[in-house]
Amino acid sequence: MNKILETILLLLILIITSSLSGNLLTPDYFHRDFCPQKAIHSIEIIALYDLGLFSDIPWGISLVGDSFWFTDVVSDPWEVCSLKQYNIPMDTLTGVIWDVSDVGYSRWIADMTYDSANGYIWCVSVGGTDFVYAIDPETGIIEDTLYDPDSNWTDISQRGIGYDPENDIFYIGGWNRNRIYKVKGKTWANDGEIIDSFPANNCAGIGWDRVTETIWFCENEEKNTIFQLHATTGAVLCSLEIEWCLPYSLAGLEIADDGTIWFVDMNQKIVYYISSPLRIEEIQTPHCISLSAYPNPFNSAVTISFDGVGAGSPVPIRAEIYDLAGRKISDAEPVEAGAGMVTKDNSTGSVSATASLTCGDLKFIWRPDPSLPSGVYLVRARFGQGGPSTGSGSVVSKRVVYLK
Ligand SMILES: [Ca+2]
Numbered sequence: 363m364n365k366i367l368e369t370i371l372l373l374l375i376l377i378i379t380s381s382l383s384g385n386l387l388t389p390d391y392f393h394r395d396f397c398p399q400k401a402i403h404s405i406e407i408i409a410l411y412d413l414g415l416f417s418d419i420p421w422g423i424s425l426v427g428d429s430f431w432f433t434d435v436v437s438d439p440w441e442v443c444s445l446k447q448y449n450i451p452m453d454t455l456t457g458v459i460w461d462v463s464d465v466g467y468s469r470w471i472a473d474m475t476y477d478s479a480n481g482y483i484w485c486v487s488v489g490g491t492d493f494v495y496a497i498d499p500e501t502g503i504i505e506d507t508l509y510d511p512d513s514n515w516t517d518i519s520q521r522g523i524g525y526d527p528e529n530d531i532f533y534i535g536g537w538n539r540n541r542i543y544k545v546k547g548k549t550w551a552n553d554g555e556i557i558d559s560f561p562a563n564n565c566a567g568i569g570w571d572r573v574t575e576t577i578w579f580c581e582n583e584e585k586n587t588i589f590q591l592h593a594t595t596g597a598v599l600c601s602l603e604i605e606w607c608l609p610y611s612l613a614g615l616e617i618a619d620d621g622t623i624w625f626v627d628m629n630q631k632i633v634y635y636i637s638s639p640l641r642i643e644e645i646q647t648p649h650c651i652s653l654s655a656y657p658n659p660f661n662s663a664v665t666i667s668f669d670g671v672g673a674g675s676p677v678p679i680r681a682e683i684y685d686l687a688g689r690k691i692s693d694a695e696p697v698e699a700g701a702g703m704v705t706k707d708n709s710t711g712s713v714s715a716t717a718s719l720t721c722g723d724l725k726f727i728w729r730p731d732p733s734l735p736s737g738v739y740l741v742r743a744r745f746g747q748g749g750p751s752t753g754s755g756s757v758v759s760k761r762v763v764y765l766k
Pocket of ligand 1: 423473474475523524567569614615616
């Protein structure tokens with residue numbers, strides 16, 4: 363009798379534990395645990411422009427033809443601000459610089475946006491009238507002004523500005539109110555009036571995306587993030603964590619006509635040009651990727667491993683090492699690819715692995731050349747086809763610390 367009871371008890375325990383472990387090991391549970399509620403999108407840095415030699419505090423950005431214009435605020439005193447033109451293909455300043463210190467009796471100019479119909483750069487003035495001003499980049503002269511007839515968005519300084527030319531609507535906002543105002547442009551009867559407004563925490567820069575007809579803004583926060591908002595409801599559609607920038611770095615932002623994102627890192631004095639997640643989704647690469655490095659800091663070698671959710675089939679992966687100035691140092695070598703394949707591209711010398719990322723079975727290793735100095739390096743994992751030149755594929759990155 364005792365034996366029968368014992369067996370029944372054992373069977374019950376077995377059934378309970380197996381159902382528990384079954385629950386714990388289902389892919390659904392794994393994915394939820396692994397990929398939190400917040401959507402994480404990977405980011406491809408297409409290019410970066412170092413303004414260190416050309417600026418004190420770069421702030422606003424506006425894209426005009428093959429140039430971008432940026433505002434440069436002199437930190438001491440804060441009353442001096444200039445508007446500078448940077449030639450993108452030549453990768454240097456053009457030499458055209460306008461003094462915009464007294465635009466709107468301001469202390470400085472924050473973000474900007476380009477109005478192609480009139481050829482104006484619209485600028486947010488800070489600390490004076492707090493209006494926005496249209497400057498002709500050919501002459502540096504103020505050609506137009508936009509302000510709120512009800513003084514709702516102009517009673518305090520704003521930071522970001524984006525422009526929808528099809529509907530003549532400005533998106534203006536900042537971190538004093540943590541709001542973005544949807545504002546009537548100059549062809550409307552009551553120009554400057556607010557149509558609507560949306561919450562936008564610590565908003566520093568704003569851009570209008572003509573491709574998806576959505577608003578993008580960057581948050582100047584400890585953890586720098588760029589958000590995409592629905593233009594009618596203000597709902598957050600996606601967020602991009604800019605994890606390689608120092609805390610409180612993001613300033614001006616603009617969206618190019620092809621939907622790519624440009625933003626200013628005011629602390630490192632760099633303009634970044636990154637791909638839009640729209641393209642990433644089009645090519646069906648993993649939508650949630652985790653990259654881990656162990657040990658970190660490391661001395662002789664660091665092992666880099668990946669997990670990804672959303673990769674239905676094996677994808678090619680490369681792990682590259684960059685220094686903080688954006689220079690490529692080397693490739694990391696794949697050491698374990700489970701059921702995947704390791705291939706070498708003889709034309710470029712780069713090594714890549716093709717593996718399914720859902721089982722976390724791929725590892726790379728990096729053994730730095732002994733001549734390399736100690737310091738912080740970036741591991742950049744490139745997923746899918748393409749690279750910076752094509753704008754396709756996607757990248758996640760992680761900082762590792764090399765200590766000799
Ligand atoms: Ca802008």
